[in-house]
Amino acid sequence: MNGLMLIARREIVTQVRTKGFVIGLLVTGLLVAAVSFLPTIMGGDSYTLGTVNSQQLPLQQAAPDTEFEWRTFPDEEAAKQAVLDGDVDAVLVDDARVLTDGEIDSELGVLMQSVNREVRLGAAGVNIPPLQVQSVGADAQYEGARTGIAVVLVLVLFMLLMGQVTMVAMGVVEEKGSRIVEILLSAVRPWQLLGGKIAGLGVVGLINMVTILAVGLLATSASGLSADFPPGIAGLVAGVLVWFVLGYVFFATLSAALASLVSRQEEVNTVLTPLTMTVMLTYFVSFYITTDPTGTLATVMSFVPPFSSMVMPVRMAATEVPLWQVGVSMAAMLLAVAAVLAIGAKVYARAVLRTGARLKLTDVLRAK
Amino acid sequence: MLEISDLRKSFAGGPDAPGGKVALDGISFTVRPGEMYGFVGANGAGKTTTMRIVMGVLQADSGEVRWQGRPLGYDDRRRFGYMPEERGLYQKMKVIEQIEYFGRLQGLSAQAAKKSATDLIERLGLVERRNDAVQALSLGNQQRVQLAVALVHDPAVLVLDEPFSGLDPIAVDTLATALQERCRGGVPVIFSSHQLELVERLCDSVGIVSGGRMVATGTVADLRGAESNTLRVVVRDPAHGWADGLPGTVTVRGDRHILQTADVDDQEVLRRAMKAGHVEYFGVEQPTLTEIFKEAVA
Numbered sequence A: 001m002n003g004l005m006l007i008a009r010r011e012i013v014t015q016v017r018t019k020g021f022v023i024g025l026l027v028t029g030l031l032v033a034a035v036s037f038l039p040t041i042m043g044g045d046s047y048t049l050g051t052v053n054s055q056q057l058p059l060q061q062a063a064p065d066t067e068f069e070w071r072t073f074p075d076e077e078a079a080k081q082a083v084l085d086g087d088v089d090a091v092l093v094d095d096a097r098v099l100t101d102g103e104i105d106s107e108l109g110v111l112m113q114s115v116n117r118e119v120r121l122g123a124a125g126v127n128i129p130p131l132q133v134q135s136v137g138a139d140a141q142y143e144g145a146r147t148g149i150a151v152v153l154v155l156v157l158f159m160l161l162m163g164q165v166t167m168v169a170m171g172v173v174e175e176k177g178s179r180i181v182e183i184l185l186s187a188v189r190p191w192q193l194l195g196g197k198i199a200g201l202g203v204v205g206l207i208n209m210v211t212i213l214a215v216g217l218l219a220t221s222a223s224g225l226s227a228d229f230p231p232g233i234a235g236l237v238a239g240v241l242v243w244f245v246l247g248y249v250f251f252a253t254l255s256a257a258l259a260s261l262v263s264r265q266e267e268v269n270t271v272l273t274p275l276t277m278t279v280m281l282t283y284f285v286s287f288y289i290t291t292d293p294t295g296t297l298a299t300v301m302s303f304v305p306p307f308s309s310m311v312m313p314v315r316m317a318a319t320e321v322p323l324w325q326v327g328v329s330m331a332a333m334l335l336a337v338a339a340v341l342a343i344g345a346k347v348y349a350r351a352v353l354r355t356g357a358r359l360k361l362t363d364v365l366r367a368k
Numbered sequence B: 001m002l003e004i005s006d007l008r009k010s011f012a013g014g015p016d017a018p019g020g021k022v023a024l025d026g027i028s029f030t031v032r033p034g035e036m037y038g039f040v041g042a043n044g045a046g047k048t049t050t051m052r053i054v055m056g057v058l059q060a061d062s063g064e065v066r067w068q069g070r071p072l073g074y075d076d077r078r079r080f081g082y083m084p085e086e087r088g089l090y091q092k093m094k095v096i097e098q099i100e101y102f103g104r105l106q107g108l109s110a111q112a113a114k115k116s117a118t119d120l121i122e123r124l125g126l127v128e129r130r131n132d133a134v135q136a137l138s139l140g141n142q143q144r145v146q147l148a149v150a151l152v153h154d155p156a157v158l159v160l161d162e163p164f165s166g167l168d169p170i171a172v173d174t175l176a177t178a179l180q181e182r183c184r185g186g187v188p189v190i191f192s193s194h195q196l197e198l199v200e201r202l203c204d205s206v207g208i209v210s211g212g213r214m215v216a217t218g219t220v221a222d223l224r225g226a227e228s229n230t231l232r233v234v235v236r237d238p239a240h241g242w243a244d245g246l247p248g249t250v251t252v253r254g255d256r257h258i259l260q261t262a263d264v265d266d267q268e269v270l271r272r273a274m275k276a277g278h279v280e281y282f283g284v285e286q287p288t289l290t291e292i293f294k295e296a297v298a
C-alpha cells in the first residue's frame, strides 16, 4: 500500500473510532429522520367535521389531497360541546349553519362555502364545469417538496463541509506543531501526506453524507413524504455527492495550505478566517437561492467556483437545470480545484516544516 | 558510507538578526558502515541543522550528502531511521499502533511491521504500555517509543538527535545496547549528545562542531593524539628542589608533591623521583573528551 493510502486509512480509522463521530452520526441520522416525519405529524391538511341533521358535503371531490373525517351528532348541544373540546373543526347544522370555535380555518371556510354553493346549484339543475389549471412553469406540482429538499441540502452540505475542512486544518497543525512531520516527511512526500489527509477526512465526510442521504430516503419513503418527491431523486443524490466532493477538495486543500502557516492550534481559527468567510458566504448565497432558485443570482452563482459547489446542487434540487449548464459549471469547478491543488500543495510543502512564528502566505509563495 | 561534505546553511534574518544567521559554515565528515559517530558541540553549534539536512527535512544552501557514493535521494532516505530533536508522536495513538504505522509508512508489510513493533516493544521494556495512548506515558517512555519508531523498519542508517537526553541510567544502557547491536550489523549510527562521557564510551569516532564549523573530527584516540598527554607523578616527602629544571608544575599538598609535566624523558623523571622520596603514583594521563572538547571550542 502506498504512503497516501496508509495516511488516508489512519485518518479514517482515527476519526471513525472517536465518540464524537459516532454520536454525530447518530444525532444527524435522528434529525434527518425527524425532519422526514415532521410534515406527516404536523399533518396540516386533514379536518374532522360533524353534521347535525345535515347531508355530508362532497368535499373530498373538491380537495383530493385533503383528508376529511365525518361524525354525526344527535343534537346541536352535543355538537357545540365537541367543537369547544376541539374534537371537530366544524359542524354543519341543518344544511344551513356552520358551528366553529372562533374564526373558521380560512381554507376550510372557502372550501365549504364553494362546495355548498355547487351542491345547491347542481340541485337546481345548473352545472358549472370546473376551471382547468395549466402550469406553464416546470413541474409546479413538486415545488414545495423541491424547496424543502433544497433547504435541507444546504444545511447538510454546509455543516459537513465546515466540519471536515476544520478537521483538515487541525490535523495539519497537530502534525506540524508536534513535529511529527519531520518523521513523516522522511518517509513520504509532502503531496502524499497532504493528499492522504484530505482523502481520509473526505471519506469520513462521505460516510456522514451517505448516512444522511440514506436515512433521509428511507425515512421519507416510510413516512410517505417521498410520494411528493419529484422524479429523478436518485440522480439528484448522485449529483449532490459529486458536488460535495468537489467543494470539499477545494476548501480542504485551501484549509491545509493556510493551516500549514501556523504551528499552534490556537492560531488555526485566525488563519482560517478568510476561508471560513468564503464558506459562510457560499452558505448564505445558497440559502437565499432556495427562495429564488430561478433568479439571475442563482443562475450566475451556480457557475462561479467555489460558490457553484453548493449553489448548483441547491439549484438542481429546487428547479430543473439544463444539462449543459451543469456540465459547464462542473468543468469550471474542476479547473478551480486543480488550481487550488497545485498552489495549495506547494504552500503546504514549503511551510509545513517551518515551525515557529506564523508565516506570511506571500513570503511562502515568493520563496524559491 | 555516509559522506557529508561542505554543508552550508543560513537562515533568513529575523528582528534579532537582521543580516540573517549563518547556522552551518562548511560541515564535512564521513560515517563508515558499522561506525558509531558522536556529534558534539555547544548549544546552537549546528548539530540539529546538520541532521535535518541529512534527513531531507531542511534544504542546505550548498554542499552535499552522499550515501554509498551517490547523492542521497528520497528512496534511500526512506530506509534511514530518524529521531528528531523535537520529538513527534501522535499523542492519542496507542504505542503499538504508532510503531506499526510508522513501520508501514517506511515500507514494511503489515505483517513485518507488526512483528517488528512487537519485538521492539519487548526489547525497549514497553510491554505493559503497549496499548496505552502515547500521552499517558512518561517523557522517558515516550522517548523509547520514539526510538522504536526510528528502529522499526530495520534502517540502513541511524540519525538520532540527542537520543539519550532525559533517559534514566537503565534506559541509557538499554538504548546503548540497541545502538551497538545495529552498529555491529554494519549500520552507520550518528547521534548527537551533550553527555560526553557517554560519547567517549560508545563512539568509534567523534565530530566536534562549533559555530557551524567542524573543529575536530576523528577517532577518540586521534583527537587525544593531537593533545599532548600529561605525565603525573606523586612523591611523598621528597628532598627539596627535586624537580628543579623540569617543565610543568609542582603542587604541594601536605607532604605530597604532585608534578604535572609533558614532553620529557619519563624514565629520567622516574629515576629522579625515586631518588628524592617515596613514589606513590606515576602515570600518563589521557585527556577526557570533555577536556578535548573544551580545548577545541575555546
Ligand SMILES: Nc1ncnc2c1ncn2[C@@H]1O[C@H](COP(=O)(O)OP(=O)(O)OP(=O)(O)O)[C@@H](O)[C@H]1O
Pocket: B011, B012, B021, B022, B023, B041, B042, B043, B044, B045, B046, B047, B048, B049, B050, B085
Ligand atoms: N528555523 C530556524 N530559523 C532561524 N535560525 C535557526 C533555525 N534553526 C536553527 N537556527 C539557528 O541555527 C543555529 C544552529 O542551530 P541548531 O539547532 O542546529 O543547533 P544545535 O547544535 O542542535 O544546538 P542544541 O545543542 O541546542 O540542540 C542556531 O544559532 C539557531 O539559532
Ligand SMILES: [Mg+2]
Pocket: B047, B048, B049, B085, B161
Ligand atoms: Mg540540537
